Amino acid sequence: MARWAPDTRERLRAAAMELFAERGFEATTVPDIVERAGVTRRTFFRHFGDKREVFFGDAEIPRLAARMLEVAPADMSPFAIAWSGFHTLAAERFEPRRREMAAARRVIESEPALRERDLQKQADLRAVLAEGYRARGVDALRARVVAGIAVDLLQTALEQWAADPAGTPLVEHLERVRREMADVLA
Amino acid sequence: MARWAPDTRERLRAAAMELFAERGFEATTVPDIVERAGVTRRTFFRHFGDKREVFFGDAEIPRLAARMLEVAPADMSPFAIAWSGFHTLAAERFEPRRREMAAARRVIESEPALRERDLQKQADLRAVLAEGYRARGVDALRARVVAGIAVDLLQTALEQWAADPAGTPLVEHLERVRREMADVLA
DNA sequence: GAGGTGATGACACCTCGTGTCGTCACATAG
DNA sequence: CTATGTGACGACACGAGGTGTCATCACCTC
Numbered sequence: 318m319a320r321w322a323p324d325t326r327e328r329l330r331a332a333a334m335e336l337f338a339e340r341g342f343e344a345t346t347v348p349d350i351v352e353r354a355g356v357t358r359r360t361f362f363r364h365f366g367d368k369r370e371v372f373f374g375d376a377e378i379p380r381l382a383a384r385m386l387e388v389a390p391a392d393m394s395p396f397a398i399a400w401s402g403f404h405t406l407a408a409e410r411f412e413p414r415r416r417e418m419a420a421a422r423r424v425i426e427s428e429p430a431l432r433e434r435d436l437q438k439q440a441d442l443r444a445v446l447a448e449g450y451r452a453r454g455v456d457a458l459r460a461r462v463v464a465g466i467a468v469d470l471l472q473t474a475l476e477q478w479a480a481d482p483a484g485t486p487l488v489e490h491l492e493r494v495r496r497e498m499a500d501v502l503a
Numbered sequence: 504m505a506r507w508a509p510d511t512r513e514r515l516r517a518a519a520m521e522l523f524a525e526r527g528f529e530a531t532t533v534p535d536i537v538e539r540a541g542v543t544r545r546t547f548f549r550h551f552g553d554k555r556e557v558f559f560g561d562a563e564i565p566r567l568a569a570r571m572l573e574v575a576p577a578d579m580s581p582f583a584i585a586w587s588g589f590h591t592l593a594a595e596r597f598e599p600r601r602r603e604m605a606a607a608r609r610v611i612e613s614e615p616a617l618r619e620r621d622l623q624k625q626a627d628l629r630a631v632l633a634e635g636y637r638a639r640g641v642d643a644l645r646a647r648v649v650a651g652i653a654v655d656l657l658q659t660a661l662e663q664w665a666a667d668p669a670g671t672p673l674v675e676h677l678e679r680v681r682r683e684m685a686d687v688l689a
Numbered sequence: 690g691a692g693g694t695g696a697t698g699a700c701a702c703c704t705c706g707t708g709t710c711g712t713c714a715c716a717t718a719g
Numbered sequence: 720c721t722a723t724g725t726g727a728c729g730a731c732a733c734g735a736g737g738t739g740t741c742a743t744c745a746c747c748t749c
Binding site: 395396432433436437439440458459461462463465466469473476477493494495497498499501502503 | 581582618619622623625626644645647648649651652655658659662663679680681683684685687688689
Binding site for chain 4: 346347348358359362366367368
């Protein structure tokens with residue numbers, strides 16, 4: 318029998334999520350969270366650098382993206398790599414958890430502090446993509462532009478998907494947004 | 504003779520900028536700033552909602568953008584409006600202050616807190632553009648997509664321009680980025 | 690059983706941001 | 720000339736975010 322319950326991090330996360338759902342993100346303080354989880358404030362900051370970090374789990378998307386860029390065929394075009402990666406992500410990560418993802422999106426969009434962090438996450442992904450492309454020998458400007466378009470495309474499609482009452486699959490939204498983008502720049 | 508020097512806000516801004524230049528943004532605290540400006544901490548927060556707000560002046564770009572969307576000819580395509588607006592902005596706001604703008608860009612890119620705020624500013628512009636387009640009767644998805652592309656295009660061009668040692672004009676970078684984007688999505 | 694390790698509590702500290710109230714120069718009205 | 724605002728500011732208090740430091744104690748290893 319341990320001195321402390323062994324799942325402190327998970328208890329903190331659960332307590333935080335409950336409170337966020339009950340009273341909203343802004344209205345719940347770290348003291349509130351740690352009280353419910355039965356630990357001290359200091360312990361919270363040992364597990365999460367930030368109150369926002371409880372919401373956004375560990376950044377696995379950029380890691381997956383970097384991996385995909387490494388293993389993609391050398392003759393594959395930069396955009397095609399991203400496009401294919403998005404389809405994989407849609408099928409494996411997003412579509413199976415549609416309800417949770419959509420709910421989280423709505424919370425993010427209603428809380429300025431979370432919106433800010435979300436934008437930062439997008440910028441991180443953009444940087445990872447651009448760096449990965451350059452590592453593949455892509456011209457720097459081209460790398461930056463493809464990364465920018467890819468992230469904006471994914472983000473826009475996710476917004477539409479999360480707000481779509483008809484339940485259209487994410488891949489369909491991705492395709493629609495891609496067509497719109499191509500159309501605008503034609 | 505006034506009880507207080509009448510230019511408190513400007514003194515605060517100047518003191519802050521000096522300190523940012525001397526020790527960096529993160530390392531200077533509001534107490535530091537107010538001490539140099541000769542006022543109290545409370546007074547600082549009466550003039551600026553935030554430490555970051557000292558850096559980014561008032562958001563005039565979104566206001567200008569909204570105005571341009573209102574006065575643009577009804578038959579002008581959404582992207583053409585943004586494109587034309589960017590050329591105006593480049594000529595009137597950016598090119599004349601290249602040195603300052605480039606220096607500010609470098610500071611922003613080196614300070615996480617400022618990067619975060621910068622991303623927020625971009626999101627604000629994106630929202631203003633999308634809303635303006637919808638007000639002109641543009642389809643919601645199309646409005647969102649054009650706004651996203653336009654902001655990303657401007658942002659990318661600004662980055663290239665600020666980092667360009669050759670001093671190529673901003674309009675030239677805008678054109679390059681536009682071509683790259685069109686190429687990627689072709 | 691003698692350490693070593695690692696997660697936690699306890700405590701102190703600073704910064705951010707905000708509410709509230711008193712104060713005093715200045716302008717204006719009577 | 721007096722009275723009465725009206726701002727801008729200082730003084731004070733407070734709660735939340737975050738971080739450094741040290742003691743503690745279950746558990747593990749030798």
